[in-house]
Amino acid sequence: xxxxxREQRSLFGEILDWMLTPLLLLWPVSLALTWLVAQGLAxxxxxxxxxxxxxxxxEFVTVQDGRxxxxxxxxxxxxxxxxxxDFVYFQVLGPGGEWLAGERELPLPPxxxxxxxxxxxxxxxAELRGVDLRVAYLWVxxxxxxxxxALVQVAETRSKRSxxxxxIIKGVMLPQFIILPLAVLLVWLALARGIKPLHQLEExxxxxxxxxxxPLDHQAVPLEVVPLVDSVxxxxxxxxxxxATQRRFLADAAHQLKTPLAGLRMQADLAQREGTSTEELKxxxxxxxxxxxxxxxxxxxxxxxxxxxxxSAAVAHQPVxxxxxxxxxxxxxxxxxxxxxxxxxxxxxxIGEAGAWVSGNPVLLQELVRNLVDNAxxxxxxxPHEAGVVTVRVLPDRFGRVVLLHVEDxxxxxxxxxxxxxxxxxxxxxxxxxxxSGLGLPxxxxxxxxxxxxxxxxxxxxxxxxxGARFCLRFDAVPPPQ
Numbered sequence: 466x467x468x469x470x471r472e473q474r475s476l477f478g479e480i481l482d483w484m485l486t487p488l489l490l491l492w493p494v495s496l497a498l499t500w501l502v503a504q505g506l507a508x509x510x511x512x513x514x515x516x517x518x519x520x521x522x523x524e525f526v527t528v529q530d531g532r533x534x535x536x537x538x539x540x541x542x543x544x545x546x547x548x549x550x551d552f553v554y555f556q557v558l559g560p561g562g563e564w565l566a567g568e569r570e571l572p573l574p575p576x577x578x579x580x581x582x583x584x585x586x587x588x589x590x591a592e593l594r595g596v597d598l599r600v601a602y603l604w605v606x607x608x609x610x611x612x613x614x615a616l617v618q619v620a621e622t623r624s625k626r627s628x629x630x631x632x633i634i635k636g637v638m639l640p641q642f643i644i645l646p647l648a649v650l651l652v653w654l655a656l657a658r659g660i661k662p663l664h665q666l667e668e669x670x671x672x673x674x675x676x677x678x679x680p681l682d683h684q685a686v687p688l689e690v691v692p693l694v695d696s697v698x699x700x701x702x703x704x705x706x707x708x709a710t711q712r713r714f715l716a717d718a719a720h721q722l723k724t725p726l727a728g729l730r731m732q733a734d735l736a737q738r739e740g741t742s743t744e745e746l747k748x749x750x751x752x753x754x755x756x757x758x759x760x761x762x763x764x765x766x767x768x769x770x771x772x773x774x775x776x777s778a779a780v781a782h783q784p785v786x787x788x789x790x791x792x793x794x795x796x797x798x799x800x801x802x803x804x805x806x807x808x809x810x811x812x813x814x815x816i817g818e819a820g821a822w823v824s825g826n827p828v829l830l831q832e833l834v835r836n837l838v839d840n841a842x843x844x845x846x847x848x849p850h851e852a853g854v855v856t857v858r859v860l861p862d863r864f865g866r867v868v869l870l871h872v873e874d875x876x877x878x879x880x881x882x883x884x885x886x887x888x889x890x891x892x893x894x895x896x897x898x899x900x901x902s903g904l905g906l907p908x909x910x911x912x913x914x915x916x917x918x919x920x921x922x923x924x925x926x927x928x929x930x931x932x933g934a935r936f937c938l939r940f941d942a943v944p945p946p947q
Contacts, residue, residue: 477660484652492645496638503633507626508599515601516586518619522555523605526565526615533607533615535565550624554593558616560607570594571618574602597623662687666694678705729753782916784946785830787868788814788821788859794834795857798842802855806847809838813859820861823868823940825916833912834870836905837936841874844934861942868942873925873935884922913938 526535535557556567572591586603599621604614666686680698683691736749795811802809814821823830838857845853853875860869879887886892888910913920918938925933 476663477656480660481653481656484656485649488645488648488652492641495641499637500630500634503630503637504626506633507629511599511621511626512588512601515588515599515619515621518553518555519586519601519603519617522557522619523603523617526557526605526607526617528608531609533559533565533609533612537566550628551622554598554620556616556618556620560609560613560615562616565615567618568593568620571620572600574616574618591620593620599623599626663690666690678702678708729757781826782824783827784822784943785825785827786817786821786945787823787830787870787940788818789816790827790831791834791857791859791870792816794831794838798835798838802842805842805845805853807842807845807853807855809842809855809857811857811859813857814861817945819945820863820942821859821868822943822945823916824943825940829912829915833909833938834872836909837872840905840909841872841876841934841936845874845876846931863942866942868940870938870940871935873933875925875931875933878924878932878934879922887922909936917941 522537525537526533528534554568554571556569556571557565559565571593574587574589586601589600589602591598591600600618601620602616602618605617606614662685666681669681678701680701681694683694683698686694733749733753736746736753741749791813792811795809799809834857838855841855845855847853855872855874858869858871858873860871862869888906890904890907910920918940921937923935923937925935
């Protein structure tokens with residue numbers, strides 16, 4: 466559980482955290498590294514002095530009467546005089562480890578340190594009576610046959626070294642206590658200035674009127690914000706198109722409803738005239754009934770289109786037997802087809818047969834098929850000696866894993882120049898007197914889009930006098946539920 470997690474992150478705070486956190490974390494590391502460097506710098510001059518003293522003492526190791534001796538004159542002893550802050554110790558041991566001069570308790574070099582053949586001064590840290598020392602030592606060869614080297618050691622306490630290291634630390638770190646807050650302040654001001662264009666963009670958006678959907682100027686924003694502004698402009702463009710479509714849709718809907726409503730009002734006025742005969746009254750009532758049916762159908766189609774478009778964000782899909790659904794729609798449309806002397810038929814697999822299952826919403830798919838069948842019936846002409854033909858086919862393609870739905874008729878067909886226009890709301894082909902609201906095919910296209918189906922129109926019998934129309938939908942097939 467993140468107790469301290471903020472509900473909404475601040476871009477300013479996020480960038481500031483990522484900029485200041487490494488700075489504050491590296492500052493202690495810088496202190497530690499500076500301390501180590503200061504210790505090394507403080508040791509170098511004093512180590513050189515110890516090496517010089519060790520070489521100087523080695524010069525006084527001599528051989529007298531066949532024995533190794535050490536004699537330190539008074540002037541040379543001045544080299545080892547202690548100053549006010551540190552003590553200097555020395556020790557000289559003969560080839561057999563016998564004490565010759567200096568401090569007896571001074572620690573010896575490690576045993577693994579072999580006696581070198583050359584007079585090389587070595588340095589090490591040691592401790593005497595609880596006091597830390599810095600020791601320089603070397604092995605001195607004596608001019609005696611087979612005799613090992615003598616040992617000369619010079620040691621010094623570390624007070625001056627610590628003082629010098631502390632002074633170096635102060636000289637380096639004290640300015641950082643001033644620079645660090647100043648750096649934080651400069652980062653704060655630079656970041657505030659850097660995100661200022663975002664606040665200006667916010668002010669420009671807030672200052673807009675509610676009906677102003679013109680694109681934002683992406684030239685006045687930083688390069689990193691241009692993709693965001695372009696996305697907002699794309700959203701504004703799509704919103705403007707959607708609002709324009711809605712306004713056009715409402716205008717067309719009002720126009721389509723105006724005609725039947727005006728007819729209803731006119732027939733009602735005619736029926737109320739004095740002297741209206743019974744036959745004229747029946748005709749007016751029949752016309753009123755037909756107009757009300759037409760208005761009801763238009764309203765229902767408008768509601769169906771609104772449901773189809775409004776439900777595009779969340780359509781519940783499930784396995785649907787397309788053959789069963791098509792058979793039910795065709796069965797319901799048979800009485801209307803017979804009334805218009807149209808031969809309505811179905812061609813495809815039986816109910817429950819594998820290969821005709823698709824993923825979709827059964828209610829919307831049923832509305833899709835019903836609109837296609839009604840459209841085919843409306844635009845299929847019939848004569849006294851020739852009946853129209855409407856055929857609905859379900860064609861499973863097991864190899865392509867798709868299901869095809871064809872609805873074809875024997876009507877005049879759809880010219881190529883109008884095959885895109887017929888899917889616009891309220892569009893009616895010129896020269897046709899078919900009954901309809903002009904909303905069926907837009908509903909079909911919207912439902913097909915929601916189900917990922919490909920929709921196309923072609924001639925059923927190319928080259929014929931009445932080529933007919935074939936509406937083709939291509940669905941992805943799914944296995945039947947177990």
